Amino acid sequence: MPASPSRRSDRARTAVLDAALALVVEVPYARLTMEAIAGRAGVSKATLYRWWTSKGEVVVEALAEQNRQQSAYALPDTGDLRTDLGAVLRAIVDELADPTYDALLRALSVETLLDPRLRDQVLETIFRPQLATFADRFAVAREAGQIGDVDPLEAMELFVAPVFHRWQQGTAPLTHAYADRVAARAVKALDMRSS
Amino acid sequence: MPASPSRRSDRARTAVLDAALALVVEVPYARLTMEAIAGRAGVSKATLYRWWTSKGEVVVEALAEQNRQQSAYALPDTGDLRTDLGAVLRAIVDELADPTYDALLRALSVETLLDPRLRDQVLETIFRPQLATFADRFAVAREAGQIGDVDPLEAMELFVAPVFHRWQQGTAPLTHAYADRVAARAVKALDMRSS
Amino acid sequence: MPASPSRRSDRARTAVLDAALALVVEVPYARLTMEAIAGRAGVSKATLYRWWTSKGEVVVEALAEQNRQQSAYALPDTGDLRTDLGAVLRAIVDELADPTYDALLRALSVETLLDPRLRDQVLETIFRPQLATFADRFAVAREAGQIGDVDPLEAMELFVAPVFHRWQQGTAPLTHAYADRVAARAVKALDMRSS
Amino acid sequence: MPASPSRRSDRARTAVLDAALALVVEVPYARLTMEAIAGRAGVSKATLYRWWTSKGEVVVEALAEQNRQQSAYALPDTGDLRTDLGAVLRAIVDELADPTYDALLRALSVETLLDPRLRDQVLETIFRPQLATFADRFAVAREAGQIGDVDPLEAMELFVAPVFHRWQQGTAPLTHAYADRVAARAVKALDMRSS
DNA sequence: TTGTAAACGAGACGGTACGTCTCGTCTTAAT
DNA sequence: ATTAAGACGAGACGTACCGTCTCGTTTACAA
Structure with a gap:
């Protein structure tokens, strides 16, 4: 021993x-x-x-x-992807409006920008679990014929990137309405009828 | 004077x-x-x-x-928005692959994340001129009936955010193919037939 | 310049x-x-x-x-070397009994023991001026026929070394009587009638 | 028990x-x-x-x-105190020239300077045995009428202090010739004919 | 033979000080 | 009058030892 x-x-x-x-x-x-x-x-x-x-x-x-410690949360599933992801993006917008969360995420982003090692660590421990919950919801939507066959990572980016981009750049206010528009457009972009 | x-x-x-x-x-x-x-x-x-x-x-x-000092550049206009923005995103992908540009942009992003004053300054002096060139191209596409009536800022974000997000997070390789897929999906999302 | x-x-x-x-x-x-x-x-x-x-x-x-900053002091000259150096050794004994001087000299000795560079510096700035005053007094005594021809450094050591040795080792109490005995013996050792 | x-x-x-x-x-x-x-x-x-x-x-x-562990050594006894102590001082000079012994003695001196408890311990375990061997030799010389009645500690200091002082201060080179001169002067200082 | 109690190695711990670095201010000497 | 050069007070950096404290693991005396 x-x-x-x-x-x-x-x-x-x-x-x-x-x-x-x-x-x-x-x-x-x-x-x-x-x-x-x-x-x-x-x-x-x-x-x-x-x-x-x-x-x-x-x-x-x-x-x-x-x-x-926050138990892995599943995305909502009302049957309509656009509604569900709109809700998720609204929740993200709310979080970003919280000064505490804002500070934490800015700190995380700075380290992530400057240190590839930490970038990978964040990917594994924080990003990947979240991606998994998105992937599950996308799979359901795929079987329901709401979206085509798409890489879940790319799909997730399509939804969340504009919101985080706006948060980071401060180009315009982050509102629920904006979250809904982003969700709507992203769902449309993933629609079956397409290349 | x-x-x-x-x-x-x-x-x-x-x-x-x-x-x-x-x-x-x-x-x-x-x-x-x-x-x-x-x-x-x-x-x-x-x-x-x-x-x-x-x-x-x-x-x-x-x-x-x-x-x-770099003269304001106009976006290409071949008549097809998807082709043109695909080219722009490919160019961005290439720039991000350049270690010099990469370093500069990471530095800029760090400051932008931490200092609201600098964030605003970047918005005015760097972001806004680029937005203007996008807005011009979107206006042409709108008149050509290729896209609906959309806020140019939101449209621009739809295109560039996924690319920058992937660059910043390092979630997956940044390729021309990815740039094309992002452009294709974004154009589809802006299609006339929509809410 | x-x-x-x-x-x-x-x-x-x-x-x-x-x-x-x-x-x-x-x-x-x-x-x-x-x-x-x-x-x-x-x-x-x-x-x-x-x-x-x-x-x-x-x-x-x-x-x-x-x-x-303490102006260079001359040794007393009553005409009798033994008396004069007895007085000097008594003064040294008194200084060594002063806790402040004791602490300073212990610190100095430690550094002097461990660092040859500092040893040399102490030699130049502190020891040598004191030697000079002894040498002057010895020269007078020599001309008065009280002592033979002797290296002033060795003569000085003969007087002060026993006192400092006893201070450092703590072998026995440092008294005025002891100072007088040391002075007496040293003067005798330097007497004309000798090798 | x-x-x-x-x-x-x-x-x-x-x-x-x-x-x-x-x-x-x-x-x-x-x-x-x-x-x-x-x-x-x-x-x-x-x-x-x-x-x-x-x-x-x-x-x-x-x-x-x-x-x-080094068996207690007796001082040499050729019948002439000056010769014998000259030999002892030469031996001390040789030891002090040995880098190992030099380093050990400097360490010992530093501790002895700074810590009264260790000072006493060194006195008991190292100094006193050496003093005893000197005292023995002085007793023989006293009976032979070579020196007067003198405190062995003071006599020992008279011999060794100048050598250790010069070693510690680095005032001048430590040579056999110097050892001999110190021994000669010390013996003269202890001569019967005197106060 | 087996407890059992102290000494042992390993090394993590909260600290203090080390000697170096960068920051942002201030002083100086030379234009 | 403005500037470079760079000294300054402040204080964080990352490291080395300090002396204390668990940890298991011997080890050796007593039962």
Whole structure:
């Protein structure tokens, strides 16, 4: 028996991730420091650096953890894809309007933009599970003859990209009406009758 | 009218903006510093801070300047919107594959995500001119009966957002074929026959 | 023209040296830190490290500076070498009994023991001036026929070494009587009638 | 009876003392760490701190141990004190020229300067045995009428202090000739004919 | 022979200080 | 009068050790 190889403290891990989530919301992301995370978590810097090499890593892991604890949600299914995805996009719009979620997502996006390693990690731990729920709903719609045969990733992008793009660029207000229009157009784009 | 209200040195300004562009490409953006910009530009830090308060400001102004110097380009017009926008998206895909452009755009996106002031500035100086060229092409397509009556901003987002989203998230390879599929679906979504 | 290559702040230099002297007395030398010196001096660590590379360097410079400001003192000259050097050794014994001087000299000795560079510096700035005053007094005694022809350095060592040795080793109490005995023996050792 | 309160591992003790001696020679004393001693000895830090509270303690004990194993040596006795002590001082000069002994003695001196507890320990375990051998030789010389009645400690200091002082201060080279001159002068200082 | 209790190695932990870096301001010397 | 050069106070960076504290695992005495 190799016996317990690691004595990593769960208390420290949890404290760090909690502190990171709290600080990302409180402090402009550019001013968030490892020092502050360690301080807030009541953890030594050595411990912090032993397990994470940058604030980005901490934040990504914290968000992944948070994501994992929210039980995987299924997309609504009223029978009409356009209605259902309109609802999903409205929910996303609402989330983006929440300053907390806004701050978290901006932090995540910055790290994702600058570090390919974190990009991959976010893909695996956060994006892929969400894609799976979209894929399920698309499969149903496909069998109902509402859409053609389409790559679920591309389909998902068709729906969500415009909303996130507008959020990120701030080109125009993000409203429920906009969410509905995006959903309507995307469904039309995926219609059977087409190339 | 020169109107030059200040005695600001154009030499210094140009040197700073050039240095910033060069460094954004050479150095991981997180490690780009005001110190390095000043050094590379042969400008004192005092001068640098007199006119810009952060590396983000410098970078945004540098990119805006560069953008301004590229004469406003019109979108191609072969008569078929899908073909034309497919070509545009392919061109964007090619640019995104260029490490230089990639680095510049990641830097711009980071600042845009974190600083609303810079977000607005990018909107005015970079985004809006590009939107105008799209709007022109959409107007022609509208008169040709190829698309319905649609907000040009929303239409543009429908085309470009999926491409930029995939670039930013790295969800899957960015190919010409993908650009074509996005263009095809977006055109279909804008088809006359619709809500 | 020296062209003054440095814009070194005298305020910072003085503050650091003062802080160092104060702390050497307050804090056990092993626990004296650059951090504390910087803090006490109201100086940034960067400034501290720009000009000194270790606490030893700071302390040695501080003591050299202090030494320089005390005007070079001449040894007493009553005509009798034994009496005069007895008085000097008594004065040294008194100084060594002063906790402040004791702490300073222990710090100096530690650095001197461990760093040849600092050893040389102490030699030049602190030891050599003191040797000169001894040498002058020895020259007078030589001409008065009280001692033979002797290397002033060796003569000085003969007087002071036993006292400092006993101070450092703590072998027995340091008293005025002991100082007198050492002076008496040393004078006898230097007597004319000799090898 | 609880009796045997400790099952202290002799292997660990020996390994630590050996490691300490090795490291004192290899590493500048200021950079010698408990961590390194534990590592070199193949001993856990807990074990190290269980039995010693500082590197100084380890080093002093290691040197005391080493000293104990060298059988107590008597001073030479040719009948002439000056010759004999000249030989002893020459031997000391030779030892001080040995980098290993130099490093060990500097370490010892530093601890002795800074920690009164260790100072006393060194006095008991290292200094006092050496003093005893000097005292024996002085007693013989006293009976032979070569010197007067003198405190052996003061006599010993008279001989060795100048040599150690010169070693510590680096004021001038330590040579056999210097050793002889010191011995000659000290013997003269202890001569019967005097106060 | 088997408990059992202390010592052991390994190494994570909360800390302190290290020595370096960047920031944004301020001073200086030389135009 | 403006500028480069760069020193400055502030404080975060990531590392090294500190001394303490679990952890299992020997080890050796006592039952």
